[in-house]
Amino acid sequence: MWLSDETVGRLQQIGTEPDLAGTKYRPVRELARGGMGTVWIAHDEELDREVALKVLRPELSTPEAAARMVREAKIVAALEHPGIIPVHDVGSLRDGRVFYAMKLVRGTTLEQFRESGPTRAEALRAFVRICEAVAFAHAHGVVHRDLKPGNVMVGPFGEVLVVDWGVAKLLRDAPQTISPSPPHDEHQTRDGTVVGTPGYMAPEQERGEISLVDERSDVFALGAILRFLLGEAPAPPPLASILGRAMHAQPESRYPGASTLADDVVRFLDGLPVSAHRESHLERLARWATRHRTLLSLIAAYLMARFLVFLWIDR
Amino acid sequence: MNKPLLGLLLGGILGVFDGLTAWFTPEVRPFIIGIVIGSTFKGMIAGVAAGWFARKVHSVPAGIVFGFAVGLLLAFAVAAMPSETGEHYYFEIMLPGSVLGAVVGWATQKYGQPAAAAQAA
Numbered sequence: 001m002w003l004s005d006e007t008v009g010r011l012q013q014i015g016t017e018p019d020l021a022g023t024k025y026r027p028v029r030e031l032a033r034g035g036m037g038t039v040w041i042a043h044d045e046e047l048d049r050e051v052a053l054k055v056l057r058p059e060l061s062t063p064e065a066a067a068r069m070v071r072e073a074k075i076v077a078a079l080e081h082p083g084i085i086p087v088h089d090v091g092s093l094r095d096g097r098v099f100y101a102m103k104l105v106r107g108t109t110l111e112q113f114r115e116s117g118p119t120r121a122e123a124l125r126a127f128v129r130i131c132e133a134v135a136f137a138h139a140h141g142v143v144h145r146d147l148k149p150g151n152v153m154v155g156p157f158g159e160v161l162v163v164d165w166g167v168a169k170l171l172r173d174a175p176q177t178i179s180p181s182p183p184h185d186e187h188q189t190r191d192g193t194v195v196g197t198p199g200y201m202a203p204e205q206e207r208g209e210i211s212l213v214d215e216r217s218d219v220f221a222l223g224a225i226l227r228f229l230l231g232e233a234p235a236p237p238p239l240a241s242i243l244g245r246a247m248h249a250q251p252e253s254r255y256p257g258a259s260t261l262a263d264d265v266v267r268f269l270d271g272l273p274v275s276a277h278r279e280s281h282l283e284r285l286a287r288w289a290t291r292h293r294t295l296l297s298l299i300a301a302y303l304m305a306r307f308l309v310f311l312w313i314d315r
Numbered sequence: 316m317n318k319p320l321l322g323l324l325l326g327g328i329l330g331v332f333d334g335l336t337a338w339f340t341p342e343v344r345p346f347i348i349g350i351v352i353g354s355t356f357k358g359m360i361a362g363v364a365a366g367w368f369a370r371k372v373h374s375v376p377a378g379i380v381f382g383f384a385v386g387l388l389l390a391f392a393v394a395a396m397p398s399e400t401g402e403h404y405y406f407e408i409m410l411p412g413s414v415l416g417a418v419v420g421w422a423t424q425k426y427g428q429p430a431a432a433a434q435a436a
Contacts, residue, residue, distance in 0.1 A: 294375065298421055302414040306336060309407045313340055 386416015
C-alpha cells in the first residue's frame, strides 16, 4: 500500500504528538525541539487561545529531568518581566511527562532580526532590552547560562523576550520565592559539567567551572550577542571597548552585571563617553561635534551669513 | 531655568555679539551703541518667543523654523526703519538675524526646563 507524503507526515506528527488528554490543551503543531523538551503550539480550550507548550521529551522522561523541568517553570514564573516569557501553567501528561504552558510569541529569533537589516541604533536598542531582562533575572539571583541569538525572540512590535531558561543557575542569594527546594538545590549542575553554547559561553563555563559561573558569565554571552548583532562591520572604538570589556577572559575585568553593560551601550547611543573606553582628545572632540551637529551647522550658517554680508558691503 | 528665560538670556547675549559685528563696517561704526542695543532687544524678543514656542511644541525642527521666522520678522521690522543716512539695510540685518533666531529656536528646544518641570520645581 502506497501512502502520500502528506499522509506520512501526518502519521509522523501523530506518532510524536504528546497525549494531552486530561489537560485543557489540544496540540496544534510542533514548534521547536530543545535539549530537554519539545515545544508545541497548543490550543487552550478553556481560554480559547494558543499557547506554547514545552513537553519533556519521552527519551528523557526521568524523575531528575522532570524535576529540572518543574524547576525551570518555577524560575521563569517567578521572573515577571516584559522581557521574559511568562509561564501560565505547569502539569503532567498521562504518561507522567512534565509540561508547562507559556505565552506563544509570534515573532522572529534574533538571528532573523539581524538578517532583516536593522540599523546599528535599532540593533543596539534591541540589545539594551535583552540586557534589561537579564539584569532583572540577575537581581532575582538567576543566571541564564545559555544566552545566544537563538534564545532571544523579537516580537512584531520590537519587544524582546529572553527564552529557554532550562539551564538557568540559582545564585546563593536567590530569594526563597525562586528557590525550588531551599536551602539546597539538588538539581544544580555539578562542577565539571559544561553548560552553554560554544561561541557564547564564558571561558569559565567552557572549563566546566560551574562554581565560578555568575552574572559575569551572562555578561560574556551578552557581549557575544552584541558582537553577533554588530556583524562584520568594524565597530567604532567606544563600542569595540564595550565588547572587549564584556567579553574579557577574566570575569573580574568584565562588567559586574547586565545593567552596567546596558548603561554603557545607552551612553554610546546618546553620544556620551562610555566607562569601558578612555577616549583621546580628538575622539572627545569628534563625539562632541557629532552630538551637537545641529548647533554647529547653525553656527556655521550664521558665520556664512555674516561673511556674505561683508562681501555684500565690500562689493 | 525655564525655556522663555533661557531664550531671553541667550537671545540677548547673541544679540550683543551680532550687534558688535557692525564694528567691522566702518560706515556704521559711529552708531554701534544704538545698533548693539537694538540687536540685543531684538534677540531678547526672539528668544522669549522661541522659548514660549518650545513650551508648546516639542520638536527641534519646528523650533528651528519658528526661531528663523521670528528672527526674520523682527530683523525685517528693524531693517524697515531707515538709517541716519536714509538707507535701508535689509540684506545685512535680515540674513544674520534670521539665522540667530534659528540658533535660539534650537537651544530652547534642546535645553531649559519644560513647563511641567518648571512648575513642579
